[in-house]
Ligand code: ATP
């Protein structure tokens with residue numbers, strides 16, 4: 102190989118997915134969903150060609166910017182890892198030559214003079230290939246060492262792994278692998294309604310649900326004019342941040358002021374938070390029915406605040422027969438905050454705009470409300486009328502990956 106030949110960048114990307122392959126008969130459905138989500142995530146960059154290859158996808162990114170493609174893919178749920186790959190004929194010389202190119206490329210991206218430790222892994226899906234995996238990795242390792250003096254072998258903790266994946270008639274070679282977010286393709290588990298406040302927790306709860314393949318319909322309760330435009334904008338920004346992981350999210354902004362005022366006027370102070378939350382759940386259920394969603398999602402965890410005791414959850418949850426998912430139930434605030442930072446919602450959530458719930462907070466909310474007592478405290482409200490009124494004033498927004 103002539104050293105001066107410019108190394109041609111590949112436009113092929115290998116995408117590995119994990120859990121989908123466990124799904125037995127549903128597997129083709131999941132694969133189709135993942136391929137669809139990938140296409141959707143890249144739709145403003147170009148139209149990739151995607152080929153299924155026994156539990157992997159090989160994607161031809163054409164003339165799209167590979168780094169940009171990899172960045173987008175690293176947020177598509179269902180993907181375990183991503184590697185730019187080169188495809189060569191399944192012949193020992195071709196594999197050697199490409200592996201050498203590939204590791205030279207890694208070295209080029211390091212500061213000059215640095216050494217690089219490496220290991221070779223070979224997978225031989227095509228057993229008719231004449232050399233077995235063990236022999237090929239050993240011999241290829243020796244060949245690379247011989248040709249590049251800066252290299253050293255480290256089997257346990259190498260800087261880079263040169264991988265060779267031999268299939269029928271061809272081999273894929275790569276030495277750069279990025280993690281995907283794992284999980285299941287969004288949409289493969291159906292749809293749920295996320296109750297999205299402007300706080301730190303609910304966007305993380307939404308992200309965790311998307312990770313399990315759930316497509317989100319978000320609902321936000323807004324108390325205009327007590328909460329201003331800025332607090333609504335903040336929730337729109339949260340949706341924009343979350344949608345990078347989820348293809349599309351619809352948001353219903355529900356005007357909650359009338360309900361809150363009526364509760365304040367007609368209900369005993371200690372039950373106001375519980376009653377307000379019961380309305381949130383009732384309205385979320387109605388939106389779920391309309392949007393064909395099968396569950397509600399909240400950012401609650403146990404014991405964080407007065408309304409998050411098991412007694413409160415009972416009194417609130419009894420207004421709906423729908424399953425209520427609380428993905429953060431066992432997390433503490435520090436773990437939630439760390440995740441919020443990682444997924445990019447934290448900086449938006451900490452902007453100091455009022456949430457509707459903080460406005461009408463009583464001094465001493467009941468931490469152990471009994472369902473019968475709450476029902477009694479609600480008796481002067483026209484529940485159906487209030488719910489219908491709020492639904493009528495709902496404002497809808499749609500978000501999709503740019
Ligand atoms: P968050 O950080 O998500 O606001 P929190 O710890 O502040 O959660 P609460 O304010 O008690 O807890 O709210 C519990 C959950 O109720 C939220 O995670 C969210 O799912 C829902 N919720 C609260 N306020 C609203 C709102 N204004 N609109 C929609 N959902 C809400």
Ligand code: MG
Pocket residue numbers: 298299300456458
């Ligand atoms: Mg909150």
